[in-house]
Amino acid sequence: MIKLHGIPLSPYYNKVKIALLEKGVNFQEVVTTPSQEDELLEKSPMGKIPYVEINGHPLAESTVILEWLEDAYPTASLLPPTPNGRALARELTAMLELYVMQPASPLIRHMLKGSKPDAAKCEDIRQALARGIGAVAKLAQFRPWLAGEDFSFADLSAAGVLPVVARLSQSFLGEDMTQRLEGCPDYLRRLGERPSVARVWTERDVSLAALMARRD
Structure with missing residues (x-):
């Protein structure tokens, strides 16, 4: 299960959310705001959203998340073929x-x-x-x-x-x-x-x- 942390007002959060929907990936949304609290910094080192947890493994930065999804779910690709x-x-x-x-x-x-x-x-x-x-x-x-x-x-x-x-x-x-x-x-x-x-x-x-x- 992938957990998507962030808020629907963020264009970067929405970018990742659309990708998950396009690929048909099962995911759970967790409302999370940007913060410099230690708990968040452990999962998103700059305290930014979105970040995801992939079976407990955190990954931050929206474009990096997209690249991970592309590698993990190559069907329904979100990159052109050439x-x-x-x-x-x-x-x-x-x-x-x-x-x-x-x-x-x-x-x-x-x-x-x-x-x-x-x-x-x-x-x-x-x-x-x-x-x-x-x-x-x-x-x-x-x-x-x-x-x-x-x-x-x-x-x-x-x-x-x-x-x-x-x-x-x-x-x-x-x-x-x-x-x-x-x-x-x-x-x-x-x-x-x-x-x-x-x-x-x-x-x-x-x-x-x-x-x-x-x-x-």
Whole structure:
């Protein structure tokens, strides 16, 4: 039995959860928040989520978990069949997480607190997001999936990152920055029609609504 630790609001948690669903792996979700407590650090050395426990063996970092799943459950592969295709899927994953999600991450704290960053900070974030989304646009295939014909790591990452960045940028920057990625609306529609993604998005939205209700 695999135990998946984290919360449905995390795009990285949702990336792993979609992978588990796609591969048909039996797993249990355990609500766990990031922490620097010793108990968590023993299992996730940076105190981050998600992490998994595989028959009691802990493993952290979402992309590392995906690679483990790919090795352990090679059927229903989440990487394209060719070396170049696999490299592109991994490259897009890195671009989305390093240059799209990370620049937007400071806005999460403001969303949770109900505060607003100053204008200069917002402009810095806008410029960083524009550059990151531009980089993704140069690589994205949309044939029909982000890295080509095969649903892959890149789509798992996009399913976690793009809706979060869309919400944050619309709320704080006055513009849904993901719309700068040509083809994004149709792509997100296709993602949402996939049962694994639809389930994860629904459960994420329920968790977000509960969190915002508590904040208010």
